[in-house]
Amino acid sequence: MNPASRSARLLVIGLDGATYDLLVPWAESGRMPNLARLMATSARAVVNSTRPYITPVAWTTFQTGCDPHEHGILDYRYLDHRHRRVLLNHAGRIGRPTLFDAVSAAGGEVVSLNLPMTFPAPSSVRGIVVGGLDSPSIDAALAPYPEFARELRATGARFDLGTVWRNKPRTFEELSQGIDETASIFRGQATAAAVADRMTDWQLMFVQLQVLDSLQHRCWQWLDPRQGSTAELWMSKAQQALRALDDCLGELMELAARRNAAVVAVSDHGFGPFRGKITLAEILSRAGLLCWPRGGPAASYYLRHGVWRLRKFLYRRFNPGWSTAQLTRPLGTLLPIDWRRSTALALHGNLGGLIYLNTRERFASGPLKTAGQRERALADVIQAFETAAHPQTGEPLFVEVFGTAERYGIDPVEKLWPDVVAIPAAGFHTRHKFDARPQLLRTDPGMAATHRLEGVLLLHAPRVAAGAYRPAELRDVAPTLLQMLGLRVPAHMSGQALADLLSGGARRTSPEPRAEPRELQLAGITDADQRSVEARLRDLGYLD
Ligand SMILES: [Zn+2]
Structure with a gap:
């Protein structure tokens, strides 16, 4: 200039x-x-x-x-x-x-x-x-x-x-x-x-x-x-x-x-x-991608979760000032879901759906073992979000849905990134929390x-x-x-x-x-x- x-x-x-x-x-x-x-x-x-x-x-x-x-x-x-x-x-x-x-x-x-x-x-x-x-x-x-x-x-x-x-x-x-x-x-x-x-x-x-x-x-x-x-x-x-x-x-x-x-x-x-909050787990669950545990549903999750918190507490107690970030968390305490059958899940993200596939590379267990299974799950997740619609107005809840590997040419596992990103329609938040009574859309009077x-x-x-x-x-x-x-x-x-x-x-x-x-x-x-x-x-x- x-x-x-x-x-x-x-x-x-x-x-x-x-x-x-x-x-x-x-x-x-x-x-x-x-x-x-x-x-x-x-x-x-x-x-x-x-x-x-x-x-x-x-x-x-x-x-x-x-x-x-x-x-x-x-x-x-x-x-x-x-x-x-x-x-x-x-x-x-x-x-x-x-x-x-x-x-x-x-x-x-x-x-x-x-x-x-x-x-x-x-x-x-x-x-x-x-x-x-x-x-x-x-x-x-x-x-x-x-x-x-x-x-x-x-x-x-x-x-x-x-x-x-x-x-x-x-x-x-x-x-x-x-x-x-x-x-x-x-x-x-x-x-x-x-x-x-x-x-x-x-x-x-x-x-x-x-x-x-x-x-x-x-x-x-x-x-x-x-x-x-x-x-x-x-x-x-x-x-x-x-x-x-x-x-x-x-x-x-x-x-x-x-x-x-x-x-x-x-x-x-x-x-x-603001228009509302979209429950990501509900979209995945309706598409059969995320499964709740059979039998005594959340009880074992909460028990294992409690044990994990106790373990973290004791670690901090005996190692004051140390970070527990390097402790490996038992998989069962991460979400109250059936890890053997769920193929996709959300763990964070409040203004975008950030979806992880349950692959061996990512979680060392899970149902997605082959490249073909992974590709199919990826396509299913993308379709679930592309077709998610507002229950009253029928308008699409997401305006942009993409696989991160394809769009950016990255390895999402190596980069610690989700496999799919879904951008909600203007005015909507996303939530990854689980509820006793699942609801696709929730209001928030505070917002x-x-x-x-x-x-x-x-x-x-x-x-x-x-x-x-x-x-x-x-x-x-x-x-x-x-x-x-x-x-x-x-x-x-x-x-x-x-x-x-x-x-x-x-x-x-x-x-x-x-x-x-x-x-x-x-x-x-x-x-x-x-x-x-x-x-x-x-x-x-x-x-x-
Ligand atoms: Zn800002």
């Missing part, structure tokens, strides 16, 4: 879950002048997120400029079938270098505040990288930066992992408290950015506004000024959070202006009304809205032409940012810089030689850490 339109610095605002469906009316309402100014002066793209479009997957694609099958992250969790454990993904499991690595390698310093999938902070990155909602605690995320933590605490600002919206507010008091806390988190993020700005000579600063996602999950109907809601008092209270968001944007834009930095706002996925595929990207930089929405992919963002910084785009980034949005004819800088994939660090977090992160994600409605 034209050297004159390069920026020495870039401030990126992570608007988790932001959608034009709300940003546009918010900007037009006149109550968010900073957002209105940012939108009016930015080049805009509608950004297709990852499949599944879920926070840790999408933000990993943002960081690495490549798709999930390239960086390896497909959900909050993954199945380590060698130990039959469902474990939490973390930054050490990202298989490609990140945007932050690229800036650091070129000699620049970075600041990243609360971006998901940055904990534990990679030691290769220069600057301050404080993890987000998937960190065990804010203290753990701040631990590598005691001086920053001290300065930040001295301001008295709220800076935490933002577990505010545990449910949809049922009373005005609940709404008020949640909105006030949300506003204080927005203010805290702007303060934290100002503190980090004083302490570093950053080239790339990332500030994550995570609480926007949970605010929308729980309060969607009071956030859209176009809706003629009768709950005027509730709406005007909710607007206070938006004003705090606007103040935060204003402060960040001012900070960027002082440093001569370009401003980019980006979301990991869009948002829209007002949820993710959509289409997110936002606003580029505000000198000589970037404002206006016009252009389609883009989330993997394109990292190469675009590197190009704005005048840095080389690493070859592993399969995204393309959005050259037409950047002025000056934007020439693509010659790619670097292909970097070696990052070595995966499997033992990244302890059992206790995993439990506290899962509890937080469950509180926020992100995990069943």
Whole structure:
């Protein structure tokens, strides 16, 4: 690109879950002048997120400029079938270098505040990288930066992992408290950015506004000024959070202006009304792929499950501080199913069906022994999801269903990936839990809205032409940012810089030689850490 339109610095605002469906009316309402100014002066793209479009997957694609099958992250969790454990993904499991690595390698310093999938902070990155909602605690995320933590605490600002919206507010008091806390988190993020700005000579600063996602999950109907809601008092209270968001944007834009930095706002996925939760086990069971145990059904499962928990407890008792992640879990304790007859199962995944075939390679037992049996089971699973329909409306419940080996040319067993991915129709979650009374679709009164595929990207930089929405992919963002910084785009980034949005004819800088994939660090977090992160994600409605 034209050297004159390069920026020495870039401030990126992570608007988790932001959608034009709300940003546009918010900007037009006149109550968010900073957002209105940012939108009016930015080049805009509608950004297709990852499949599944879920926070840790999408933000990993943002960081690495490549798709999930390239960086390896497909959900909050993954199945380590060698130990039959469902474990939490973390930054050490990202298989490609990140945007932050690229800036650091070129000699620049970075600041990243609360971006998901940055904990534990990679030691290769220069600057301050404080993890987000998937960190065990804010203290753990701040631990590598005691001086920053001290300065930040001295301001008295709220800076935490933002577990505010545990449910949809049922009373005005609940709404008020949640909105006030949300506003204080927005203010805290702007303060934290100002503190980090004083302490570093950053080239790339990332500030994550995570609480926007949970605010929308729980309060969607009071956030859209176009809706003629009768709950005027509730709406005007909710607007206070938006004003705090606007103040935060204003402060960040001012900070960027002082440093001569370009401003980019980006979301990991869009948002829209919630419709229901699809029970994956019910689809598999109706297709005869998942079988319940005959005879005394779940009793033996719960007995074996109890024994397993006791064994883990004793292990921890006699090996304090050790992770039990390397213990192999007895197969019978993993799910209350008939393992000899079930050919397919789901063990995790809340915004996508992630289905594992019960093969010898994966579970060391199971009915699928030959390649032919495996192929047939794969086809049956795909068909079961492609034909799964809404019991009332008859519409398809899944919009995209594919085998991972065929689509990506990978070995899903070696990669610790599911064999089939099924992306639900807009507005639906998936659930892998089992129920006494199976139901294909369930409601969740605590969930007002949820993710959509289409997110936002606003580029505000000198000589970037404002206006016009252009389609883009989330993997394109990292190469675009590197190009704005005048840095080389690493070859592993399969995204393309959005050259037409950047002025000056934007020439693509010659790619670097292909970097070696990052070595995966499997033992990244302890059992206790995993439990506290899962509890937080469950509180926020992100995990069943
Ligand atoms: Zn998100």
